[in-house]
Amino acid sequence: MATPWLALLAGPLSYGIAAPALLLDDLARATGTGEESAAAGVTAFGWGIALGTPLLAALLARRGVRAVLTVAAALVAAGTLLLVLVPSMPALVVGAAVQALGSAGLTVTAMKLADSARQMGVVAASLAVVGATGPLTGALVADISSWQVALALPLLAVLAVPAARRGSTSPDAAPASFDPLGMALLAMLVTAAVLIPHRPLVTGPATVALLLLLVTWIKVRPDGFLSAAVARNGRFLAACVLAFALGVVNFALLYSAPDLLRQHAGWESTRSGIVLLAPYLLGGFCSAFLVAASGRVPRRVTAAALLATGAAATLLAAATTAVPLLLAAMALGSLAAATGQGVLALHATGVVSASHRAEALGLFNLAYLLSVAFGPAIAVALSHPTA
Template sequence: MDQLQRRRAAHRDRQLAPGRVATPWLALLAGPLSFGIAAPALLLDDLARATGGGEQAAAAGVTAFGWGIALGTPLLAALLARRGVRAALTVASALVAAGTLILVLIPSVSAMVAGAAVQGLGSAGLTVTAMKLADSARQMGVVAASLAVVGATGPLTGALIADLSSWQAALALPLLAVLAVPATRRGTTAPDAAPAPFDFFGMTILAMLVTAAVLIPHRPLVAGPATVVLLPLLVAWTKVRPDGFLPAAVARNGRFLAACALAFALGAGNFALLYAAPDLLRQHAGWAGTQSGLVLLAPYLIGGICSGFLVAASVRVPRRVAVAVLLLTGAAALLLATVTTAVPLLLAAMTLGSLAAATGQGVLALHAAGVVSGSHRAEALGLFNLAYLLSVAIGPAIAVALSHPTA
């Protein structure tokens, strides 16, 4: 009995230990980011009418949110590494609130783009903080699953809230993450590194590179060459400032870069499928609006929930086997969606795409953080998520361009 009591006391101590946050709070902190990605999926027509622009103009808000989370991830990760959890949460929460206010109060394309970008910056900070505080494969799996599950329910949730209230309320859903901030602040951790002179030039190059990469689907003749020029410039700068905004120990780690590349590929395929899904279901089944959202709930919810278990179990599987399975699953999803018009097979493709992307984000995040030194873990997670989240900006743009080539 004494031994049992000691175990229970030790368990309580671990739960209350400083720096440890309960798993549900981490899920709430990270998950609502996916509302910013998925909630507008069935609302593009409504947004186009409300803002006076076309559907591609409305999709620019999603692209702006993708740009915000892509850029905000390394920016807020650097703040997290240098100033700790409290500073990152404070800045990220303020950005999410400010962006949401802009989206809700000003019904125009320019305001929607600006508000979504600011909201994305803050959402990225909350998510990368949640991943930094996840101290086990199980917690990382829950964080990844929360992003995927919210993404799965996002189109339907956005459509229902727009029907019950307004499209502004649907775009405000990422603000829900702020509810987890008070509990997460109790999990304050010390900065990973002592504050150093900030590398403004490195940050500027990275920001320009992210912007150019996000704009490639929209302005390929300008953004493509800009990306080609900025990428080697950023690599060269890591030699000048190896401890700068982009640490050389992270940027030159081949295993880390491979994990980032695979995460980007899996994410781009999944988000392209997510935004192509309403048109595919309309063409081949005659479904639209809320009905499409209900149908899409199943494949993306299955993929999201299963990913949590798969990420937790991945520590018992050889890394090469896990990577091979992720590659095969992601490729099968795209191939199946391309060659079939049968609705059950389309839904199977979406399930595979969701499963590959959500599981890949968790598994590859653990790998990316594990191949760098502990002092660079926050920056590594930030840069890894940058690679994954770039797919959020590019995937939907590809889907819209393919389905509306002349819009």
């Protein structure tokens, strides 16, 4: 499949994450809620892509590319219609979740079809670059049309579906029987984890309990929905944890940026969106080259560099009020997350057998995309501690 089509298939998912960054006030006014409640749509999108990634990766392994593309495109279209046609908070949450389920399927398919480090780098960079332009694009589209149309931007990925169908592959080897209990436990675990930033006293213990139940079930059904060959692979799990941490840093900084720039520079949302293009585009474009070159660097060196870059972004954003340094922190966060998603995806799928790579890719993206639920919620909580 041609690389530009892969980028178009994957990249618009980031509109669902980033486009609302400058629109939370508009969403709050339109739905008659507070800004923190309006951020529930972003949380719902995070839940959808986190849950949809392993579910549709399993469908990819069992039924192949064409089945996933059909289901994913239908979900994106249905969710987008709900967002556009019903301007209410319940519709916002449900529409964002359904749209995200489909977007996750399109993105995991793009990563599966990427057959080299260079193509994987372009896929990761497309997600980062679209995320960089997402806040400004969302604000401009909302100014020209409406906030509903801005939330419909992930639908652009459907344009690449015909090309992806032409580049379809056969299904991977799949388990002999379906494991509905394993799938249900994973779905409940993802749901509880996504809600931790909002209801930690309830969902925190529930997440731990569900995790223990899932670990126990894996022992009972080692070849079930979540196979033991993947879940017990230490190097795979390490890649997932690092990707999640880098994502939390990046998305927290992305949603903190408008408030930080308003406080320290007095900039309005549109100006902030224009200025933020520089650090986030820099991080996105550079990540494409770094992912492509990562095959020549030892894995431990790569992981250490990513961890150091993410930590530097966090410390710099927390310690400074100077706008150039804040922008530098955002560039470092974007670079670490975008590069980490591509490089660590290659690492995560490279340490499992070929028959488990679609599953491993789905679970890796689950770990990374869980950060979408945590990062914005953390940013809003820090910006509005009394909300």
